[in-house]
Amino acid sequence: MTDRHLLATFDYEEDLLAATDEVRHQGYRIVDAYTPYAVHGLDRAMGLRPSRLTWVCFLCGLTGALVALWFQHWTAATSWPLDVGGKPWNSLPSDVPVTFEMMVLLAGFGSVFALLGVSRLYPGKHARTPSIRVTNDQFVLVLDEAGSDFNLPSLVKLLEKHHVQNIEERLSADQASCCE
Amino acid sequence: MNSPPHPPRQALPTHGTTLTPQAFRTLQAMALGGLLVLVLGWFYSPLRIWSNLLVVAYYLVTLALGGALFLALTYVTGAGWHVAFRRIPEAMASLVPKTGIAILVVLALRMNQYGWQLHAGAPEGTDAGTYWFKQLWLDPPFWMARAAIYVLLWSVLALSLVAFSRRQDRLNPQELPRAIGSMKWSVRLSALFLVVYSITFSLASVDWIMALEPMWFSTMWGVYQFAGMIQATLAAIVIVGLLLRRPGRLLYGIFRTDHLHDLGKLLLGFSCFWMYIWFSQFMLIWYTNIPEETSYYIARMHGPWGPVVLVSVLLNWIIPFFVLLPKPCKRSEHVMMKVAVVVLIGRWVDLTVMVFPSTVGKLPVLGIWEISGACCMIGIFGLLFFKALTKSAPAPKNDPYYGESLSYHCS
Numbered sequence: 065m066t067d068r069h070l071l072a073t074f075d076y077e078e079d080l081l082a083a084t085d086e087v088r089h090q091g092y093r094i095v096d097a098y099t100p101y102a103v104h105g106l107d108r109a110m111g112l113r114p115s116r117l118t119w120v121c122f123l124c125g126l127t128g129a130l131v132a133l134w135f136q137h138w139t140a141a142t143s144w145p146l147d148v149g150g151k152p153w154n155s156l157p158s159d160v161p162v163t164f165e166m167m168v169l170l171a172g173f174g175s176v177f178a179l180l181g182v183s184r185l186y187p188g189k190h191a192r193t194p195s196i197r198v199t200n201d202q203f204v205l206v207l208d209e210a211g212s213d214f215n216l217p218s219l220v221k222l223l224e225k226h227h228v229q230n231i232e233e234r235l236s237a238d239q240a241s242c243c244e
Numbered sequence: 245m246n247s248p249p250h251p252p253r254q255a256l257p258t259h260g261t262t263l264t265p266q267a268f269r270t271l272q273a274m275a276l277g278g279l280l281v282l283v284l285g286w287f288y289s290p291l292r293i294w295s296n297l298l299v300v301a302y303y304l305v306t307l308a309l310g311g312a313l314f315l316a317l318t319y320v321t322g323a324g325w326h327v328a329f330r331r332i333p334e335a336m337a338s339l340v341p342k343t344g345i346a347i348l349v350v351l352a353l354r355m356n357q358y359g360w361q362l363h364a365g366a367p368e369g370t371d372a373g374t375y376w377f378k379q380l381w382l383d384p385p386f387w388m389a390r391a392a393i394y395v396l397l398w399s400v401l402a403l404s405l406v407a408f409s410r411r412q413d414r415l416n417p418q419e420l421p422r423a424i425g426s427m428k429w430s431v432r433l434s435a436l437f438l439v440v441y442s443i444t445f446s447l448a449s450v451d452w453i454m455a456l457e458p459m460w461f462s463t464m465w466g467v468y469q470f471a472g473m474i475q476a477t478l479a480a481i482v483i484v485g486l487l488l489r490r491p492g493r494l495l496y497g498i499f500r501t502d503h504l505h506d507l508g509k510l511l512l513g514f515s516c517f518w519m520y521i522w523f524s525q526f527m528l529i530w531y532t533n534i535p536e537e538t539s540y541y542i543a544r545m546h547g548p549w550g551p552v553v554l555v556s557v558l559l560n561w562i563i564p565f566f567v568l569l570p571k572p573c574k575r576s577e578h579v580m581m582k583v584a585v586v587v588l589i590g591r592w593v594d595l596t597v598m599v600f601p602s603t604v605g606k607l608p609v610l611g612i613w614e615i616s617g618a619c620c621m622i623g624i625f626g627l628l629f630f631k632a633l634t635k636s637a638p639a640p641k642n643d644p645y646y647g648e649s650l651s652y653h654c655s
Contacts, residue, residue: 104653114571122569149533157527 069095070207071194072223073230077103080203083226084109092219093208095236098198117175117182124174125167132166133159194234202229209233262494262630263487271626278620285613294354295603296617299595301347302452303476303621305395306469308343310477311336312402313441315409316434319427324645325506325652329499331639332481332488334409335632340402342628344395351391351452355384357603358455378458387451394444401437405430412642423642445470453595456602460540464525471518475560476591478511479584484629486581494638501575502654508574511564511587519561543601552597552608559590592618 074080081103088094088111097106140146141153148158180186194204207219220231263271285293311333318326326333359382381387408430412423446466454465462468482504489499529537544553563586573579600608640646 108653118571149531151533157523157530160523160527 067236068209069234069236070209070219071230071232071234072205072207072228073195073232074203074205074227075201075229076227077203079226079228080205081105081109083223083228084205086222086226087205087207087219090219090222091213093210095206095208097206098194098204100198100200100202103203117178120178121171121175124178125171128170129163129167131170132163136162261492262633263626268627268630271623273623274619275623275627278616278618278623281612281616282620285616289613290354292604292609292613294350294357295599296613297350297353298347298452299592299599300617300621301343301350303592303595304343304625305340305347306473307477307480307625308336308339309398309402309441309445310473310480311338312340312398312405312437313474314477314481315405316437316441319405319431319434320438322431324648325654326503327643327645327649328639329481329485329495329503329649330409330643331633331636332484332495333477334406334636335629336477336480337402338406338632338635339625339628341395341399344399347452348391348395352388355388358382358384358387358451359458382451382455382458387455390451391448394448397440397444401433401440404433405437408433409640409643410636412640413637415642420642424644427644442466442470445473453598456599457540459536461537462525462529462540464521464528468521468525471514471521472560472591472594475511475514475518476588478507478514479587479591482507482511482580482584483588486577486584488633494633498639498650500650502652503649504577504580505571505575505654508568508580511583512568512574515561515564515568515587519557519565522557522560543606544597547606548608549597549601549606552593556590556593556597559586559593563590 072083074083077099080097080099084094084097084106088109094110097103097110099106136159137154140158145153147153148155151158191199193199194206195202198204209216223231282293282296314326314333315330315337317323318330359378408426412426415423446469449469450465453469454460454462485495485499485503485507487493488495490496526541529541543549564583567579567583568574573583596608596614
């Protein structure tokens with residue numbers, strides 16, 4: 065990891081996808097890609113690992129369901145047995161709606177807050193974008209200039225093959241400077 | 245997850261095969277053998293055979309209608325993902341008239357099964373306020389005429405949806421802009437179908453299944469039937485899609501892993517929906533505990549039918565839900581095939597639990613008659629379906645969304 069980043073700007077989603085795929089296969093390190101909207105297949109082109117958010121969601125849902133089941137059983141059958149219409153105290157069907165809702169609630173909140181935490185997002189956070197136009201009509205691929213095989217001329221040639229519009233070198237600390 | 249690469253559009257085979265000759269002969273043997281055993285069985289126990297025939301015919305007509313429902317839902321939501329394999333639900337929808345006639349014949353065989361208890365007068369303790377209406381509503385001529393009207397409406401609408409789609413195939417390249425115009429009519433027709441379907445199918449399921457116990461009622465019956473129907477339809481689409489995408493087959497290179505993934509998501513969702521609706525119906529009745537409402541569940545959950553009910557929950561929800569949760573499972577041919585088969589068996593168990601305790605009685609039965617019924621159903625559906633599939637081009641190539649359906653990424 066160096067502190068020097070290379071920013072390649074594209075006009076079209078297809079160019080960005082093809083360039084990302086080829087750059088990765090040539091062994092260059094991809095820092096990030098900025099797009100105005102979610103580009104399908106970009107995660108595959110960047111070689112990102114499958115999201116672990118599904119596991120967070122599943123475990124939160126499981127926790128919610130178990131806590132709700134235990135709590136209802138404790139309140140209605142153990143601590144203060146409730147007689148509802150002569151039914152047994154530990155009637156499972158009556159626990160199902162609350163269990164379901166608690167499962168959905170914890171799974172939903174867990175996923176959202178895990179996502180916010182992992183991406184370090186919070187209300188009022190300043191946007192870190194390399195250029196204001198990535199929120200409108202431009203696609204930017206950020207590469208790390210690390211590694212002994214980093215070869216600028218051949219990289220530029222490769223990017224030009226994919227119709228790169230602009231290539232720019234920045235210190236990583238300055239990456240978001242344009243928008244601040 | 246990389247989907248296997250599909251051949252480019254121009255390389256698509258236009259005349260792939262559907263099934264091997266052996267598979268066709270097996271289906272024929274299943275259909276004829278099953279039907280023969282059932283006909284012979286009529287002399288042994290008409291009621292049990294008739295119950296099997298009702299399950300078979302109702303299963304078939306809801307699968308066919310489910311194809312039309314899938315088409316209508318995708319048209320009105322402006323979906324494009326399914327277009328490449330749209331001929332599968334279309335072939336299912338084109339079976340609505342034939343399966344509709346089948347259920348009409350089955351219903352006519354034992355018209356008196358419905359509401360015969362009503363002729364003896366209101367049983368003690370029942371609500372006299374609704375009794376006169378039930379007597380009127382389940383009056384055999386009116387009841388049969390209604391069934392015919394349902395089938396007629398479904399047939400006209402389903403066949404029109406299929407015909408509109410096939411009309412696109414005959415357009416010349418320079419006429420392609422007209423394909424968009426014909427789609428507008430498909431959308432309007434679909435909206436009409438959905439309104440007609442939701443009313444008539446609720447009534448039909450009440451008339452044909454719930455009325456087996458005329459004094460019992462559930463206001464959730466219609467949506468419960470819808471849930472089972474759409475779940476089984478999705479499973480059937482998955483199975484035939486996977487069969488037809490093998491090399492050399494009709495949908496090779498057309499039915500993609502992304503389609504499988506999306507169908508898997510829908511199957512997972514509607515399995516949960518089925519459980520949700522099943523439990524909602526059960527819990528309302530369990531909680532209020534009114535004798536005229538609990539009779540249905542007492543017959544099914546207190547006694548030998550209890551384990552069968554648990555099996556239906558296992559097959560329709562527990563297995564599909566936990567197996568299909570991870571993404572790789574929804575993209576795996578083997579897993580999806582097995583889960584779809586499990587769901588279709590679960591649908592059969594579910595229908596058996598609805599019908600048999602009201603007709604055959606307190607003991608669950610699984611003998612040669614039930615197995616013949618299931619074989620007969622698979623055989624008839626397979627033969628009719630694959631025949632209907634070859635009546636048009638394998639894919640709606642002129643549809644404006646065809647390209648999108650062949651290239652979209654699902655993640």
